[in-house]
Amino acid sequence: DTEVTQTxxxxxxxxxxxxxxxxxxHMGHRAMYWYKQKAKKPPELMFVYSYEKLSIxxxxxxxxxxxxxxxxxxxLHLHALQPEDSALYLCASSQQGPGTSxxxxxxxxxxxxxx
Amino acid sequence: xxxxxxxxxEISVVEKEDVTLDCVYETRDTTYYLFWYKQPPSGxxxxxxxxxxxxxxxxxxxxxxxxxxKSTSSFNFTITASQxxxxxxxxxxxxxxxxxxxxxLIWGLxxxxxxxx
Numbered sequence: 001d002t003e004v005t006q007t008x009x010x011x012x013x014x015x016x017x018x019x020x021x022x023x024x025x026h027m028g029h030r031a032m033y034w035y036k037q038k039a040k041k042p043p044e045l046m047f048v049y050s051y052e053k054l055s056i057x058x059x060x061x062x063x064x065x066x067x068x069x070x071x072x073x074x075x076l077h078l079h080a081l082q083p084e085d086s087a088l089y090l091c092a093s094s095q096q097g098p099g100t101s102x103x104x105x106x107x108x109x110x111x112x113x114x115x
Numbered sequence: 116x117x118x119x120x121x122x123x124x125e126i127s128v129v130e131k132e133d134v135t136l137d138c139v140y141e142t143r144d145t146t147y148y149l150f151w152y153k154q155p156p157s158g159x160x161x162x163x164x165x166x167x168x169x170x171x172x173x174x175x176x177x178x179x180x181x182x183x184x185k186s187t188s189s190f191n192f193t194i195t196a197s198q199x200x201x202x203x204x205x206x207x208x209x210x211x212x213x214x215x216x217x218x219x220l221i222w223g224l225x226x227x228x229x230x231x232x
Contacts, residue, residue, distance in 0.1 A: 042206055042222035043160070056219070088158055094218070102210055102218040103150055106160040 003027050004107035006091050012113045015081060021110045023074040023091030031096040032074040033104060034066060037088045049074060050096055081114045088112075117142045119209050121223035128197055129231050136192040136226045138207030144168075148210040149183065149190045150220070155203040166190060197230045204228070 004025045013019050025032065031050050035043035048056035049068040063085075065077040074091055088111050092104040118141040128134045140149065151163040164174060166183050174181045178195045194201055207223040 040204075040225075040227075042208075042225055043220075045219060048219075090160060092160075102148065103162050103165045104220065105162055106152075108157070108159040111158070 004091060004093055004105050006089075006107035006110050008110055009108065010111050010113075012115060013078065013081065014115055015083070017081075018077070018079045020078065021076040021089055021091075021112075023076075023107055024072055025074075025091075025093040025105070025107075026072065027093060027105065028071075029093035029095055029105075030071060031094045031102075032068060033092040033094070034064075034074065034076050035090040035092065036085075037090055037109075043090055047076075078112075081112075083114050086112055086114045117144075117209055117211050117221045119207050119221050119223035121205075121207055121226050123226045124224070125227045125229070127229045127231065130199060131196050132230075133193060133195050134197050134228065134230075136194075136205050136207075136228065138190045138192065138223060140188050140190065140207070140209045140221075142188075142209060142211075144211070148218075150208045150210070151181065151190075151192050152206045152208065153203045154206065154225070160206070163192075194228075197228075199230050199232055202228060202230045 007022045033048050034046040036046055037043045045058050046060045047066045052068045063080045067075040088109045090109045091107040094102050094104045120139045147168045149166045153161045164181055171183050180193045182191045204225045204227045206225045208220040210218045
C-alpha cells in the first residue's frame with residue numbers, strides 16, 4: 001500500500017480554470033517533490049520542498065504554484081494552464097539530512113488533461 | 116556531467132524467460148546512490164532497490180537480482196522466470212547532491228518490458 005496519496009486521480013480543466021493537486025505522505029519524510037511526466041518519458045522534476053521550505057524550482061512557469069502547508073502535505077496550484085501541460089503529475093517524498101539514503105517514494109499520480 | 120543510459124528501449128519476452136535490463140551511469144561524485152523503479156501501466160512509480168557507491172555486493176530479492184559493478188559503471192537488473200505482472204517500464208536513476216544538500220535524481224529514459232503469456 002502506498003503511503004503517499006494524491007488527489008484527484010484524474011483532472012480535466014479548461015485553460016481559464018484554477019485547480020489544485022494535493023499530496024499527502026505518512027512516512028515522516030521531510031523532503032517532498034513534484035514531478036511532471038509525459039508519456040514514454042522519465043519524470044521531470046518541478047519543485048522540491050525541504051523542511052517545508054522551497055529548495056528547488058526547476059524554472060517552472062508561474063502558472064504552477066507549489067505550497068507546503070506542513071511536513072505531510074504538498075499542494076500544486078494550477079492556473080491558466082496550456083494544453084501542453086497535460087501530463088501525469090507525480091508527488092514523491094524522501095528522508096532528508098546527512099546519512100539518509102534519499103530514495104523517493106511516489107504517489108499514484110494525477111492524470112491532468114488541459115482542454 | 117552525470118548521466119544514466121538505458122540502451123534498451125523496449126524488450127519483449129515470453130513468460131518464464133529470464134531478462135536483464137541494462138543501466139550504465141556516469142558521475143564524478145565519489146559518493147552516490149543508484150536506484151531502480153518500476154512503473155506499471157497504472158502509472159505509479161514503485162521503488163525497487165537502492166545501492167550506494169561503497170557497496171558492490173549483488174542483491175537478490177525473490178525473482179529480482181541486481182549486479183552493481185563500479186569498474187564498468189553498470190547497475191544491471193535481472194528478472195528470473197518473468198511473469199506477465201512484470202510488464203512495466205523500468206527506470207534506473209542516479210542521485211546527485213546539489214549545493215543545498217538536496218538530492219536530485221538523474222533518470223535513464225526507461226526500458227519498457229513486455230512479458231507475453
